[in-house]
Amino acid sequence: MVMTDGWIAAPPRVRLLVCGAADRGDDGAALVAAATLLPALSEAHRALVDVRRCGQLDVDDLIGTPDGMAGLIIDAAIGVAPGTIVTVPFERLVAGDGAVGPRSSHALPVSQVLGLADALGHLPPGTFVGIGGRRFGFGQGLSRVVRAAMPAYRDAILAEIERLAG
Amino acid sequence: MTTGPMTTGPKAEPTTGPTTAAGEADATGERTFRVAGLTRVEGEGSLYLRVVDGRVEEAHLGIFEAPRYFERLVVGRTPDEVIDIVARICGICPIAYQMSAVHAFESLFGVAIDPSTRALRRLLYCGEWIESHALHVYLLHAPDFLGYPSAIELARDHRAVVEQGLALKKIGNRLVSILGGRPIHPVSVRVGGFSRAPRRAELEDFRADLEQAVGLAQATVAFVSTLSAPEFEREPRLVALRHPNDYPMNEGRIVSTDGLDLEIGAWEDAFREEHVPWSNALQARTHAGERYQLGPASRVTLAADQLHPLAREALASLGLGDLVRRNPFWSVAARAVELVHATAEALDIVDGYRPPAEPLVRWQARPGTAAWATEAPRGLLFHRYEVDARGRITGARIVPPTSQNQVAIEADLVDFAPSVLSMSHEAATIRLEQLIRSYDPCISCATHFLDLRIEGR
Numbered sequence: 001m002v003m004t005d006g007w008i009a010a011p012p013r014v015r016l017l018v019c020g021a022a023d024r025g026d027d028g029a030a031l032v033a034a035a036t037l038l039p040a041l042s043e044a045h046r047a048l049v050d051v052r053r054c055g056q057l058d059v060d061d062l063i064g065t066p067d068g069m070a071g072l073i074i075d076a077a078i079g080v081a082p083g084t085i086v087t088v089p090f091e092r093l094v095a096g097d098g099a100v101g102p103r104s105s106h107a108l109p110v111s112q113v114l115g116l117a118d119a120l121g122h123l124p125p126g127t128f129v130g131i132g133g134r135r136f137g138f139g140q141g142l143s144r145v146v147r148a149a150m151p152a153y154r155d156a157i158l159a160e161i162e163r164l165a166g
Numbered sequence: 167m168t169t170g171p172m173t174t175g176p177k178a179e180p181t182t183g184p185t186t187a188a189g190e191a192d193a194t195g196e197r198t199f200r201v202a203g204l205t206r207v208e209g210e211g212s213l214y215l216r217v218v219d220g221r222v223e224e225a226h227l228g229i230f231e232a233p234r235y236f237e238r239l240v241v242g243r244t245p246d247e248v249i250d251i252v253a254r255i256c257g258i259c260p261i262a263y264q265m266s267a268v269h270a271f272e273s274l275f276g277v278a279i280d281p282s283t284r285a286l287r288r289l290l291y292c293g294e295w296i297e298s299h300a301l302h303v304y305l306l307h308a309p310d311f312l313g314y315p316s317a318i319e320l321a322r323d324h325r326a327v328v329e330q331g332l333a334l335k336k337i338g339n340r341l342v343s344i345l346g347g348r349p350i351h352p353v354s355v356r357v358g359g360f361s362r363a364p365r366r367a368e369l370e371d372f373r374a375d376l377e378q379a380v381g382l383a384q385a386t387v388a389f390v391s392t393l394s395a396p397e398f399e400r401e402p403r404l405v406a407l408r409h410p411n412d413y414p415m416n417e418g419r420i421v422s423t424d425g426l427d428l429e430i431g432a433w434e435d436a437f438r439e440e441h442v443p444w445s446n447a448l449q450a451r452t453h454a455g456e457r458y459q460l461g462p463a464s465r466v467t468l469a470a471d472q473l474h475p476l477a478r479e480a481l482a483s484l485g486l487g488d489l490v491r492r493n494p495f496w497s498v499a500a501r502a503v504e505l506v507h508a509t510a511e512a513l514d515i516v517d518g519y520r521p522p523a524e525p526l527v528r529w530q531a532r533p534g535t536a537a538w539a540t541e542a543p544r545g546l547l548f549h550r551y552e553v554d555a556r557g558r559i560t561g562a563r564i565v566p567p568t569s570q571n572q573v574a575i576e577a578d579l580v581d582f583a584p585s586v587l588s589m590s591h592e593a594a595t596i597r598l599e600q601l602i603r604s605y606d607p608c609i610s611c612a613t614h615f616l617d618l619r620i621e622g623r
Contacts, residue, residue: 023254055350056257060336108305112318116305119321120329138239138254 012050013165015065015124016157019057019075019110025140026082026133029153030074032142033131037154045158048165057110062117062124070164071126073110074157076146082134083149085156090126094118127160129153213602214444215579220587225579226444227572227602237562240551245271245357245531248551248559253351255564256608258301261294261342262542263564264355265416266549270538271357273431274553277529280522283359284416285515290345290352291415291540292512296379297338297349298543299462299501299508302606303386304331307498310600311393327389330382334505337379341512344372356526363525369516376513380476383505387480390502395495396597398582402574403456404464404491407541413472413507414465414541421468422458423491431537433548439565450570457573460545461605462500467491474514477507494578494604501606531557542567544606568607575605 022028031053038046050069054061057073065071071090080086093111108116110128117123131153134143142150216224236255240248249267253260265287272279304327305317314320321328339349344364346352354360402423407430409418420428420436428436437458439448451457466473466481467490473481481490481503489496537550545567552561582601586594 058339059332060339063332108317112316115316115318116321116328119318120325 011066012048012069014049014070014072014161015126016049016051016161017057017061017071017073018051018053019055019073021055023139025135025137026076026131026143026146027136029076029131029133029142029146029150033074033150033153033157036150037157041158045161049161057113059108059113059116059120059122062113063120063122065122065124069124071124072157072160072164073126073128075110075128075130076133076136077130078133078136080130080132082132082143083145084132085149085153086128086130086132087156087160088128088130090114090118090123090128093128094123126164129156129160213579213598215583215598217583217587220584222580222583225576225583226442227576237564240559240562243559244557245275245536245551245553245559248562249355249357250353252549252564255566257350258298258608259294259542259544259547260351261290261346261355262540262547263549264352265291265540266538266547266564267551268355268357269416269540270431270536270549270551271553272529273538274534274536274551275357275529275532277358277527279359279527280524282520282522283363283525285519286345286360286363286522287355288412288415289512289515290342290355292508292515293338293341293345295338295504295508295543296341296383296512297335298606299505300331300334300338300386302543302603303390303498303501303505304328304334306606307501307600307603308389308393310596310603311395311498330385330389334379334382334386334509337375337382337509340375341372344368358529359522359524359526361526363521366519366521369519373513373516376509376516379509380506380513383502383509384476384480386502386505387483387499390499391484393498395489395493395498396582396585396600397493398495398578398585398601399489399492400578400581401492402494403452403458404467405458405460405546405570406464406468407539407546408469409472411472413474413477413511414469416540420539420546423467430539431550433537433539433546433565434550434563437565437570439569445572447569447572448565449572450565451573457577458570459494459574459605460567460570461497462504462543463490463494463497464545465541466500466503473503474507474510476510477503480506494601497604497606542608544568544608545571566608568605571605571607575602575607 018030018034020027020030022031038051052061062071094115114123131146131149134145214226215222236252240251243251249264252263252267255263309316309320312320317328342352343349346354354362404423407414407418408421419430420426420433426436436452437450438453439450442449484499486496486499490500531553533553533555535550536553539546539548547567548565550563551559554560578601579598583598586597
């Protein structure tokens with residue numbers, strides 16, 4: 001990656017898919033991370049990223065990813081300790097590594113959305129970066145443990161942006 | 167929130183893990199089935215079946231998530247705030263919640279909306295039906311009929327089928343976005359109309375997509391015609407709205423196949439809710455304690471004459487006759503027919519659209535009881551609100567369709583299960599799951615995990 005501030009060398013290389021709901025406690029963790037990380041990036045770094053807010057991930061969010069662009073999904077997660085940050089390649093999620101039992105709903109879980117995109121031949125290379133949440137109630141803010149982990153979560157997201165773009 | 171990739175978590179209780187089998191006969195010849203993780207339904211709960219001498223004696227659809235307190239959350243709020251709050255009850259049918267609430271308030275306050283606003287509300291509802299039905303037919307229910315564990319495996323072998331469903335769903339999402347500002351939890355519905363009505367050109371730009379959607383919906387009916395459903399017939403009591411001029415969505419009267427005919431806000435005159443020990447959700451029955459069924463099959467049965475001509479043609483082409491009413495597995499056909507109806511009606515509305523003179527008419531709150539029902543994708547959704555002299559909510563009752571269908575689901579399982587007990591564990595499980603999915607249960611309001619257990623002795 002050879003870039004300097006103020007100079008855009010190429011189209012974005014990473015589609016950042018920001019999931020979650022801001023009004024449901026730790027479900028808003030990825031939104032908070034993106035809202036505080038992106039303005040702090042250098043112009044060169046920002047130019048690497050095409051940001052999409054997608055709430056609940058839908059297969060269309062992946063199908064539309066241009067060739068040559070990687071995907072980076074950020075979202076709160078359950079099943080890991082609150083505040084824990086996990087970075088998982090798409091292919092591991094599709095393979096079901098470490099997956100919890102079936103949790104399908106009208107909004108398909110991330111692993112199934114990725115699997116569906118893969119089956120349709122539209123899965124870009126990419127990574128899921130999640131943070132364990134503690135509470136997801138309506139009208140709640142971020143829990144203390146997630147707030148405390150937010151700097152590390154931003155660092156993990158930035159590291160993946162750089163790795164995927166590079 | 168992502169729930170898929172991690173190991174276990176607090177919401178995984180009381181059971182986690184993929185479907186497991188323990189279906190071999192024991193030394194006494196008794197048989198026990200234990201299956202964890204019913205998939206492709208909205209929400210998570212538990213199902214318990216007790217089989218004695220080949221007969222199902224108990225079938226409990228347990229819902230154990232803590233109550234979400236929406237009926238309490240709206241107390242003290244204004245009607246417009248309520249419309250935004252109740253939309254959050256469900257991510258797949260937020261418009262249904264908005265429509266039941268807004269019509270309840272407008273009925274109490276005596277608000278007369280512009281005819282174009284009425285059409286826009288039907289158009290918005292069409293969008294929700296399209297996205298919900300497309301999702302269910304193709305991604306949730308089709309794998310059952312075609313013998314795949316999920317839409318992913320289905321997509322590997324039948325890519326065109328899944329892409330067809332995704333294309334339809336996308337058009338539904340876009341329609342909701344145009345009218346509601348965003349595809350999930352739209353924000354434009356207000357007492358008295360909409361915060362903003364679309365310009366004619368905005369809808370005209372969408373016309374080509376809707377034309378495509380009609381074709382895709384007709385192709386969906388053709389696809390459904392290739393499926394075969396398990397044999398299972400019963401004589402259900404079906405309940406739906408019925409309107410003299412329109413296919414039921416926002417207006418009409420509550421009617422049933424056994425002669426019920428109620429004002430739209432008078433649901434409580436015929437039905438009641440009750441607690442059951444195995445569920446945190448209320449179950450609804452008639453006052454006589456009897457079960458009833460809501461949803462596409464009910465609407466198609468009770469309002470077939472109000473279907474769009476293209477949808478009537480599609481229904482006839484299936485040649486199912488009475489099976490849509492009598493066999494719950496054929497709800498997939500009713501859903502496909504309603505896809506044709508929703509897409510065709512949406513196209514008609516767009517073609518005839520004139521922006522309302524007043525997208526948002528003035529209104530004055532009045533104290534009293536606001537009650538209304540509309541047709542969510544999976545059935546009748548009843549709301550009642552008590553409003554004080556300041557226009558604030560003092561009490562609320564929300565009865566979603568799945569809480570009303572629960573009793574019918576349990577009864578169907580009791581009646582249907584004996585026919586699968588001789589099957590392999592895997593085959594029996596698929597059939598029972600398929601039956602539950604026939605109701606397109608949307609129990610996210612009250613449920614987080616469905617653990618299916620069948621025990622026999």
